[in-house]
Amino acid sequence: MPINHFAKGVKTVPTTDSSRVLAPPAPPGWDERAPELPDFLLTSPVWTDELVHESGIPVVDVPFLTVGGGMGSFAMIDCLRIAGVPTNQMKVLTNLRHPWENYAYLTGVSQLPPHYRIRSDASSMPDNIWGFPSYAVRRAFRSRSPRGFIAPLWNVLTENVFTDYWTPLAGEVFDGMRREADRVGYWDCVAHGQARMVRRRAGGGYFTVFTTQGAHKQRVVYRSGYVHLAVGYPSIRFLPDMQDYRARHGSGHRFVNAYEPHEQVYTDLVARPGTVVVRGGGIAASAIIHRLLNDREQHGAATRIVHLLRTYVDGPHGPSRFMRRRGRLGWAHQGFNWPKAAWGGQLKVRLEKLEGEDRRQLWELMAGSTTPYRRGWQRQLAQARRDGVYTAVGGVIDRVDRAEDDRLAIVYRDNATGTPRTLAADFVVDATGLIGDLRSHRLLHDLVEVSGAARNLWGRLDVSPGFEVRSLRNGAGRLFAAGAVTEGAYYAPADSLLGLQYAALRVTDQLAELGFCHRIGSGRSIAQWCRRMRGVAP
Amino acid sequence: MTPTLLGRWQSRLFVLATAGLLWTLLVTPLLPVGFATVSETYASTFAAIGLTAGVGVLLWEPVYQFLQQFRWEKDWPAMFTLLEGIPEGALVFFLLRDVLGFDVRLVPFLIHFGTTWLVVFLCLHGPLRVVSVRWRFRGGRLL
Structure with a gap:
């Protein structure tokens, strides 16, 4: 018997209003007020259970942890829920009230408020791993006039040929995420506070130090087998x-x-x-x-x-007739942050096969404002x-x-x-x-300096094509990273809406191999898509 | 879509072999073919599907993939996929009538080929992603 979350009125949060966003989310630095960690923990890259016990900090066991709580964590939780993981097996550590809070803030102040079009295509849907039916179809079927029905469909049919790319409004993306978060029980996974550091655990897995939010700031250590880092851009440039x-x-x-x-x-x-x-x-x-x-x-x-x-x-620019981007009067023109095939076409396939300097060359050819x-x-x-x-x-x-x-x-x-x-x-x-310098982020800085996470040619976290931080693999434990901190990895658009979903899917596939969840094969995919269309929990 | 050549081949064959065949099974008896028997009609519609698959794999997809190299985005807009149906349909019609010697008439062929093309087009732009959630990240490869 499916559980209808909407009917039962589970926890939900109001969507972002359309007024201009003026304040950054979550005041930084309040974690400083919590008592300092003992030195024997601070200086040790690998912690034993006894060491943590000695510190007196309470330990909470949860198999899967995602740090960040933005779009990357949301995509991850959504994907794992579809792969059959119950909400009590996962935790989201975040200082955000909802996954799109930081995104809404950054797009809002840079003059793309919720009622404006963002630079993302119709089927890049953080709330729908299948990207079908797309935002354009959704808008068509919600329209009350024949013109309103045909216009978005005509646009996606003719986009990049006769018309510009169809793009969703920022608010449409946020609304969709709120509904999906309600459906999959995302809010049940959330713990509000500040994640301070991730350290390896002797014997496998990881410890994550976390300070809870609210009047009573309490330090907690999460012990988990799998940790996913999706902390977004460390800072403004x-x-x-x-x-x-x-x-x-x-x-x-x-x-x-x-x-x-x-x-x-x-x-x-x-x-x-x-x-x-x-x-x-x-x-x-x-x-x-x-x-x-x-x-x-x-x-x-x-x-x-x-x-x-x-x-x-x-004018048009590029090294050859086959790699020439259009531009004029100062601007370089391209539909999205990367050439479209970087998400899932021949450019993605090519980049994935390249190493070192070759990868950097293709990367730099595709990059640029x-x-x-x-x-x-x-x-x-x-x-x-x-x-x-x-x-x-x-x-x-x-x-x-x-x-x-x-x-x-x-x-x-x-x-x-x-x-x-x-x-x-x-x-x-x-x-x-924005800038992806790991030193600007306390948790990432700690990961590099103390735990010894390897960095790539860009100075960002070195991850495998499956977004695993290979240098910190620990026994059966796995550490994954998604988004801007993986810049220079095997996947260029890692910090885009669809890129975060791709990363989530790759992580899910590896966790399925480790027996943590089901693999999303055709049968599960079709069944879960049907459940999503009916609006029932996964 | 942002296909690779391997993805183009696999997607074409898969969709024609599933939705394309199913649609052909359903629509063939309804075609205005005059006094032709049902088995004759099925023979020519199945031959049309087979030719679309074969000629597509050998000729059209490599041509499209070559043309795609001139696009910076290395994408293949939906409109292109829809319009491909015109030269492909024309070639299949002439091959059926003039090379393989089928007694095909223009109107029933247009109805069958046009609607099948539309079904394939619609499957490629959405439903296929439900069948394989990784399809769109792999340049249209299913295997």
């Missing part, structure tokens, strides 16, 4: 020029990062005319320029935009170019200073001539991205 500016001038009001709250930039530019320098050629830069141009059109802002690109792309070609954006940009309010320049910032009139004086080096030029602006918005 603050380039040296920005760090230098902030060290000298204190305030970060005029020189902001796209991934930190910077609504004051837009408010100020609507109130008075100004110039803003946007740095970066990716989706965040596109979204910010789109917002600035929308403010011009809708709120009468008199903003001038100087778009500074380290690599100014003036790109933005999707969307007709609406192109029209808006073309109009802004004609009006003289948007200029794209190839160059690199040398230095940013505060001018006497409280504005910014920017010295940048022109790509074409290499000569330094100066530019006066009211704001600089840095949209060069």
Whole structure:
């Protein structure tokens, strides 16, 4: 008899509202207030049961643990539930209220709020491992008009030929995840708090130190056979020029990062005319320029935009006729973060077979800041170019200073001539991205420095094609990693929605071989898909 | 879709051998073939499916895969798969009529081939992922 979770009203959380997200999730650093771990634990890369017992910290046994609690952990739990693992066998250690909280925050502040289209295709569905029926089909069947029914289906049929890629709204993705989390009982697995470190256990498996959230902060050690790390991007990228500016001038009001709250930039530019320098050629830069141009059109802002690109792309580029990406007027154009075949086509197959320097070469050929070609954006940009309010320049910032009139004086080096030029602006918005440096994350730093996790050519965690941190395999225990911390691995789009699901599937396959869950073969896949369509628990 | 050549072959053969054959079984007796017997009609519709599989594997898929190399994304948009049906259908029709000597008529052939193509197209863009959850990560390979 299937259990209908919806009818029984299990734990659920409200979906993210569509207002602009302004505060980062979970204040960092409160774990500092918990009593320090004893030295004999801190310095030892391998812990025995006796050692942990001696420390007096309570031990909780759970076979499978995922650290992070974002999209990566969600995909993992979802996949394992489909593979038949009960919720009491798994734990999610997280400081997030719901899996999409950090994602919603980062996309929200970088101007892709829940009612905007994200850069993801119709069948990359964190709430549906099969990607069928896709978001486009879902939207078609929810529509109440014939036009609303046909439009998304026509778009996916003709995408990348006659039309741009169909993409879901951020809010659609979050809503779907909330429903799936309810269905699979995700919330029952969650423990709120801060995971501090993962250490190997003598005899196999791992210990994970965790401080619970709430008024009573309690330290707990989880003992588990399998640990999955999906902690996301360790930090925002603050380039040296920005760090230098902030060290000298204190305030970060005029020189902001796209991934930190910077609504004051837009408010100020609507109130008075100004110039803003946007740095970066990716989706965040596109979204910010789109917002600035929308403010011009809708709120009468008199903003001038100087778009500074380290690599100014003036046409199709690539080493051969068979590897040429389109681009023009500064931008490199590509539907998604990676060429589409990097997720599951010939580029994925090729990358998986390459090692070392060869892998780095293919990786670098496919990487780079790109933005999707969307007709609406192109029209808006073309109009802004004609009006003289948007200029794209190839160059690199040398230095940013505060001018006497409280504005910014920017010295940048022109790509074409290499000569330094100066530019006066009211704001600089840095949209060069997030950073996967392991040293910026306490747990990962500990994993590398104390436990000795191997790093790859990129300095990130070295993982197998199945996302296992091979260097820390411990007896029957397995340590896995997913997402941005595996950059440079055998799978390029590891930090995308579909990439996280791919990683979850690969991990599930290995756990099935170890006897922890069932393999998702055709029979189970079809049966579980039917259960999902009926909205009943796996 | 982002197929590899091996994935293209396997997907084509699998879908034609399952949904394609099933659909052919169902639709053949309903085709407007005049006085032709049911067995004659089945012979020509099954031959059409067999030719679509054979010519596809030997000729069309390698051609598509070559053309795909000119695309940066190394993808094969849904529209392409749908439009492939036109040259493929034309070639199968002429092979059936002029080489193998089947007495095929244009209208029933168009109905059978067109609807089968549509069924195959729909299976490739969704249901196949339910049969094999790894299919889309393996360039369309099932094995």
